[in-house]
Amino acid sequence: MENQNGKRFFDNIFQELTSRVINTKTVTVKCTKNPEHKEYEAEVIVNEDGSETFLTVCPECLRDAELKAERERKISECKKANVEPEFYNKTFEDYKAETDSQKAALEAVKEVYSGNLKKIVLLGSYGTGKTMLASILARDMKGKIYSMYEISTMIRQSYTVKAEKTELEIVNELASVPFLAIDEVGRTNGSNSEKNWLSYILDKRHVRGLPFVLISNGHLSRNCPNGGCEKCFENYMDGDVISRLRQDSKVIDIVGKDYRAKK
Numbered sequence: 001m002e003n004q005n006g007k008r009f010f011d012n013i014f015q016e017l018t019s020r021v022i023n024t025k026t027v028t029v030k031c032t033k034n035p036e037h038k039e040y041e042a043e044v045i046v047n048e049d050g051s052e053t054f055l056t057v058c059p060e061c062l063r064d065a066e067l068k069a070e071r072e073r074k075i076s077e078c079k080k081a082n083v084e085p086e087f088y089n090k091t092f093e094d095y096k097a098e099t100d101s102q103k104a105a106l107e108a109v110k111e112v113y114s115g116n117l118k119k120i121v122l123l124g125s126y127g128t129g130k131t132m133l134a135s136i137l138a139r140d141m142k143g144k145i146y147s148m149y150e151i152s153t154m155i156r157q158s159y160t161v162k163a164e165k166t167e168l169e170i171v172n173e174l175a176s177v178p179f180l181a182i183d184e185v186g187r188t189n190g191s192n193s194e195k196n197w198l199s200y201i202l203d204k205r206h207v208r209g210l211p212f213v214l215i216s217n218g219h220l221s222r223n224c225p226n227g228g229c230e231k232c233f234e235n236y237m238d239g240d241v242i243s244r245l246r247q248d249s250k251v252i253d254i255v256g257k258d259y260r261a262k263k
C-alpha cells in the first residue's frame, strides 16, 4: 500500500517536472544591452503562464564581462606593485631596444624574469625605458617598484603618530617581496640612514636569493666624465653593497638613441 502511494507520488513529480521542462524552445534573439552585438541562438523556457525564461545570455556580453574582469584584475595587480598607470599594459614587446645597451638591458630583465639573474643595476639618462622594464617585472613577478624618495617618505612617516607600520616592518616587507625595483637611486640626499636601510634591504635579499633591480640616472665612477662627481653611482650606497654588486650583478649603462644623437 505504502509502495503504491510512493510510486504515485513520484509519478506525479515526474509528470510535473516533464510538463514544465518540456516547454522549451530555441529562438534567435538580439542582444538587449548592446545593439552592435550579433544575434544569437537562445534556449528559452516557456512557463505555464506564458512568460519566458531565457537560459542563454549573449555570448558577446559574456566575453565583454570576462575581458572587463581580466582588465580589472590586471589593474589591481599593477596598483599592488606600485606600477604607474602608463605602464599598466606594457610588455617586453613594447620596449624599443634601439641601441646595444638597450638590447642588453632587455635581455637582462628577461633573465631576471626567468630566474637566471638576481641583480641588475640600470644606469643612464631619462627616456631609455629603465622604469618601464622594471615596472613590467614588478607587475609580472608580483613584486614592488618604488623610488628612493617613496621609500624614504614611507620610512619618515613611520615615525609619526598616524603611522600604520614601523620602519622595521617597512624594510622587512621590501626585503621579502618576490621582486623589488628601486627607482631614482641618487635623487634623494643619500643620508646615512638612507644608506643603512638600503644596505639592510639589499643584504637580506641577497641572502634570500630574491631578485632586485636598481635604477639610477647616474653613472659608474669609472665612466665618470668628471673624474668623480655627485652623479657617480658609488656615492649612493655603502661600500660593502657596492663591492657585492661588483661581484654578482649585471650593471648596464643604457644609452638611448636620442641621447646619443644629442651628444
Ligand SMILES: [Zn+2]
Binding pocket: 031, 032, 033, 034, 037, 058, 059, 060, 061, 062
Ligand atoms: Zn550582448
Ligand SMILES: [Zn+2]
Binding pocket: 219, 220, 221, 224, 225, 226, 227, 228, 229, 230, 231, 232
Ligand atoms: Zn661622476
